[in-house]
Amino acid sequence: MVQLGFFIDQTRCIGCQTCSVACKDWYDIQDESINFLKVKYFEKGKFPDIFISYLPTPCYHCSEPLCAIVCPEHAITKNEISGIVTIDQDKCVGNETCGAKCLKACPYDVPQFGSESNSKMQKCNFCINRLEKNLNPICVDACPLYAIEYGPIDELRLKHGNNYLATNFKYSNRCRPSIFHKPKLK
Amino acid sequence: MKTKIVNTGCCHDCGGRCVLKAHVSNGKINRFETDSGEDPQIRACLRGRAYRQRLYSKERLKYPLKRVGKRGDGKFERISWKEAIDIVASNLLRIKKKYGNSSILLIAGGGNQALLHGFLPVGAMLNNFGGFTRTWGIPSFEGTLFASMATYGTLNTGNHREDLLNSKMIIWFGWNPAVTIQDPGTSLILAKCREKGIKIIGIDPKYTDSIGIFAEQWVPIRPGTDAALLISMTYVIITKNLHNKEFIDKYSIGFEKYEEYILGKEDNIPKTPEWAEKITNVPAETIVRLAKEYATIKPAALIAGWGPARNLRGEQYARAANVLTVITGNIGIKGGFASGFMRAYPSRKVSHTKYVGNSASDKKKDQERNRDLFNPVELGYPPRPNSLYKLRGGTHPSSSRIHYNKIYDAMLKGKKGGYPTDIKMAYVVGSNPINQRSNSNLGVKAFNNLDYIIVHEQFMTATAKLADIILPINTFMERNDIAVPWLGSPYYIYLNKAINSMYESKSDLDICKMIAKKLKIRSKLLATPEKLLLRYFASKRKDIKNFRQMKKDGVLKVDVKEPYIAFKNQIEDPENFPFPTLSGKIEIYSEHIAEMNNSLLPPIPKYLEHNESIKSPHATKYPLQLITTHNRVRSHSTFHNMKWLDSIEEHCVWINPLDASPRQIQDGDIVYIFNDRGKIRIKATVTERIIPGTVDVTQGAWYHPDKDGTDIGGCANTLTIDSRSPGGACSMNDILVQISRTFSVDMEGS
Numbered sequence: 001m002v003q004l005g006f007f008i009d010q011t012r013c014i015g016c017q018t019c020s021v022a023c024k025d026w027y028d029i030q031d032e033s034i035n036f037l038k039v040k041y042f043e044k045g046k047f048p049d050i051f052i053s054y055l056p057t058p059c060y061h062c063s064e065p066l067c068a069i070v071c072p073e074h075a076i077t078k079n080e081i082s083g084i085v086t087i088d089q090d091k092c093v094g095n096e097t098c099g100a101k102c103l104k105a106c107p108y109d110v111p112q113f114g115s116e117s118n119s120k121m122q123k124c125n126f127c128i129n130r131l132e133k134n135l136n137p138i139c140v141d142a143c144p145l146y147a148i149e150y151g152p153i154d155e156l157r158l159k160h161g162n163n164y165l166a167t168n169f170k171y172s173n174r175c176r177p178s179i180f181h182k183p184k185l186k
Numbered sequence: 187m188k189t190k191i192v193n194t195g196c197c198h199d200c201g202g203r204c205v206l207k208a209h210v211s212n213g214k215i216n217r218f219e220t221d222s223g224e225d226p227q228i229r230a231c232l233r234g235r236a237y238r239q240r241l242y243s244k245e246r247l248k249y250p251l252k253r254v255g256k257r258g259d260g261k262f263e264r265i266s267w268k269e270a271i272d273i274v275a276s277n278l279l280r281i282k283k284k285y286g287n288s289s290i291l292l293i294a295g296g297g298n299q300a301l302l303h304g305f306l307p308v309g310a311m312l313n314n315f316g317g318f319t320r321t322w323g324i325p326s327f328e329g330t331l332f333a334s335m336a337t338y339g340t341l342n343t344g345n346h347r348e349d350l351l352n353s354k355m356i357i358w359f360g361w362n363p364a365v366t367i368q369d370p371g372t373s374l375i376l377a378k379c380r381e382k383g384i385k386i387i388g389i390d391p392k393y394t395d396s397i398g399i400f401a402e403q404w405v406p407i408r409p410g411t412d413a414a415l416l417i418s419m420t421y422v423i424i425t426k427n428l429h430n431k432e433f434i435d436k437y438s439i440g441f442e443k444y445e446e447y448i449l450g451k452e453d454n455i456p457k458t459p460e461w462a463e464k465i466t467n468v469p470a471e472t473i474v475r476l477a478k479e480y481a482t483i484k485p486a487a488l489i490a491g492w493g494p495a496r497n498l499r500g501e502q503y504a505r506a507a508n509v510l511t512v513i514t515g516n517i518g519i520k521g522g523f524a525s526g527f528m529r530a531y532p533s534r535k536v537s538h539t540k541y542v543g544n545s546a547s548d549k550k551k552d553q554e555r556n557r558d559l560f561n562p563v564e565l566g567y568p569p570r571p572n573s574l575y576k577l578r579g580g581t582h583p584s585s586s587r588i589h590y591n592k593i594y595d596a597m598l599k600g601k602k603g604g605y606p607t608d609i610k611m612a613y614v615v616g617s618n619p620i621n622q623r624s625n626s627n628l629g630v631k632a633f634n635n636l637d638y639i640i641v642h643e644q645f646m647t648a649t650a651k652l653a654d655i656i657l658p659i660n661t662f663m664e665r666n667d668i669a670v671p672w673l674g675s676p677y678y679i680y681l682n683k684a685i686n687s688m689y690e691s692k693s694d695l696d697i698c699k700m701i702a703k704k705l706k707i708r709s710k711l712l713a714t715p716e717k718l719l720l721r722y723f724a725s726k727r728k729d730i731k732n733f734r735q736m737k738k739d740g741v742l743k744v745d746v747k748e749p750y751i752a753f754k755n756q757i758e759d760p761e762n763f764p765f766p767t768l769s770g771k772i773e774i775y776s777e778h779i780a781e782m783n784n785s786l787l788p789p790i791p792k793y794l795e796h797n798e799s800i801k802s803p804h805a806t807k808y809p810l811q812l813i814t815t816h817n818r819v820r821s822h823s824t825f826h827n828m829k830w831l832d833s834i835e836e837h838c839v840w841i842n843p844l845d846a847s848p849r850q851i852q853d854g855d856i857v858y859i860f861n862d863r864g865k866i867r868i869k870a871t872v873t874e875r876i877i878p879g880t881v882d883v884t885q886g887a888w889y890h891p892d893k894d895g896t897d898i899g900g901c902a903n904t905l906t907i908d909s910r911s912p913g914g915a916c917s918m919n920d921i922l923v924q925i926s927r928t929f930s931v932d933m934e935g936s
Contacts, residue, residue: 017232
């Protein structure tokens with residue numbers, strides 16, 4: 001398996017959320033509470049000595065996807081070739097029926113259910129259909145700062161270094177997310 | 187269903203003109219992509235990416251509407267296009283007959299930034315109808331524009347963005363391209379500048395995203411005092427002998443007079459850092475360091491954003507900034523920057539009609555040459571006082587025009603108030619003046635004073651609500667057009683029509699054709715098919731070599747070989763390339779301005795107080811200074827109420843804890859902001875990211891007065907003052923207000 005992952009240059013992220021809106025447009029997500037890609041904001045300091053940072057947070061398509069492990073319906077699978085973690089909505093029985101086990105297991109709040117009752121899980125699927133057409137994930141092509149890259153995780157490590165760290169991000173040793181960062185640190 | 191991809195774009199009045207690729211099937215746009223072609227890619231921002239929510243919004247105006255209730259009640263009935271055109275034509279004829287053409291005020295805003303719609307067709311129609319009254323003074327940049335013309339005689343003062351990578355230091359005032367775009371790609375270049383180790387300093391009342399992400403240092407400044415900071419930096423540079431005397435002597439005039447003011451020989455007040463500290467709240471030692479760094483790190487780019495010039499003495503700041511770039515010799519060289527208006531590559535032809543002088547034969551010739559562009563109402567008017575009428579390429583100086591921020595006063599007072607005419611009709615296109623001009627409450631009063639109001643609109647804006655007739659307009663996705671960038675990036679966007687017009691909406695151009703036909707007006711422009719008009723524009727541009735290719739690709743990126751550097755020729759070869767000023771040199775001192783003999787518009791840049799300054803007597807009642815900046819989810823009042831965008835940034839007022847705490851305001855509280863002009867209700871964000879004493883309400887939120895007159899939409903212009911600087915700057919920043927958690931009790935706050 002060649003594990004695909006993301007590299008995010010946090011030092012470039014201006015928090016514009018173009019990635020997030022482009023994603024909603026591509027997948028036609030009209031439910032406001034659903035976000036496949038959230039941009040987190042961090043601020044500290046007192047006037048006039050202030051620090052801010054933003055961080056786009058897609059699904060990290062973890063090496064050990066806890067969401068898949070806990071799903072009672074085996075609706076979440078990790079692709080054997082790409083390592084992409086996807087949900088089979090036909091198998092998902094809804095968050096109220098199962099108690100949203102995947103969401104509780106995920107340290108990054110990735111699984112999304114929306115506002116309707118007993119919704120089926122949705123999440124970032126690495127734009128698998130775009131990848132099949134040799135297109136980049138929509139967020140990668142959308143970012144005006146070219147701050148999001150993707151590729152086989154080993155190649156990203158070689159290119160950008162072995163750094164998981166970022167402000168507003170905690171690396172989970174349990175699920176081992178497929179992500180490298182160039183962090184914006186104070 | 188087969189999907190076709192149509193190359194189009196998003197060209198509202200933000201700082202971008204961007205590529206959108208519409209995926210269309212079955213006559214519907216299902217999704218967008220953006221530029222995926224050669225670098226530099228012109229990637230749309232979140233507003234463009236959310237366009238489907240605008241296009242398919244339930245709130246789109248669908249049919250021509252006629253008012254049936256009282257003005258402003260918002261009661262309209264659907265009518266046919268035939269009836270609508272009949273009504274518009276008959277009212278135009280009625281008003282013309284009864285009051286004359288000058289009683290028709292055309293309010294054409296920036297809602298559409300492509301070529302064929304908005305002002306162009308309505309202007310052509312009304313010119314051929316006998317003319318109309320026009321406005322002057324753009325809220326975004328009029329102060330900067332005046333200063334750019336006064337100092338350099340041109341608006342083309344910018345280097346290409348890529349050239350910032352050649353700078354050793356970048357210092358900006360009130361500039362936030364992370365939000366205001368300032369041509370696509372600007373943020374990316376600033377990121378690269380930072381990565382290259384270029385020192386970036388941002389001067390702003392707010393810790394903006396641009397400062398937080400790109401800058402090494404934030405220098406917080408009290409709004410409206412940037413001129414004082416710049417002037418004291420000049421003091422430091424002169425007294426430390428760091429100015430470039432050779433450059434000053436060779437390329438500019440009037441330095442000695444400015445030096446007298448700076449050193450205090452004119453008014454006994456040396457403009458020391460200590461003097462400026464008291465005004466700006468910037469520590470004197472910071473000013474000294476800034477000045478020394480800017481004068482010694484070469485080349486350096488000083489970027490004077492438009493925002494700080496949006497106040498009652500706005501042009502002084504912008505001129506002081508220009509002069510600072512001059513005395514350090516940062517002009518016409520790679521990595522330098524002349525500041526000024528900042529337009530670079532002239533892909534956007536600045537439209538300015540020739541000044542109509544008094545020679546009868548000249549006028550006649552002008553008129554015959556182009557009846558679409560010639561406005562008979564303006565015939566014979568002398569130049570406006572305080573206008574740079576001897577220069578070409580700036581704002582039209584005719585005194586027949588009414589300043590944008592004074593249209594309400596003019597509607598209410600007319601000739602008796604000293605205005606050139608009595609206004610009876612407003613014809614509004616691509617504009618939402620009630621929301622976007624100062625003093626919204628006065629705007630409503632003034633509009634209600636009119637005989638008839640025609641509005642072209644896509645949504646039921648505060649202005650449309652006051653209309654007697656509303657004509658529904660289609661969007662970029664529903665028509666063909668060409669758009670050119672704002673600040674001179676070298677590209678063109680070709681907007682291909684992606685879908686048919688929704689409901690019964692039509693384009694401004696098509697509507698004007700219908701009205702012209704009804705009025706039996708003969709207009710060359712309106713008789714020309716849309717495609718030929720676009721071809722005609724393209725034929726006028728040498729850099730558009732292949733029209734078909736541009737249309738096919740949806741974008742044409744002009745190969746400029748190397749980044750454009752403003753005034754390169756003037757600096758390298760001054761004999762053959764004089765500056766386009768009256769003296770042929772950079773004018774630190776302007777004789778043209780001196781002739782105006784106006785102490786509020788001195789021939790050299792000065793720091794001047796005004797009625798809304800923090801030192802004005804009004805400040806005892808309204809002790810906080812309001813700024814009205816841009817946010818990332820709107821382009822002015824466009825993109826209101828789009829879920830994808832609203833969920834990103836909630837409309838709120840930024841207030842420092844030092845101002846919030848004595849008023850018992852906590853983060854998330856609903857508060858009232860008020861002054862003599864109005865009051866708004868809005869959520870408070872208590873944040874360290876704004877200088878104490880200042881509050882920020884982003885402009886563009888929709889004006890929505892409740893039954894008691896409180897604007898619960900939180901429109902910033904409910905609070906701004908309908909006044910202007912002598913040079914024409916609209917006063918959208920530096921406005922005195924008070925804030926309170928409750929309105930009835932505790933008015934004083936602290």
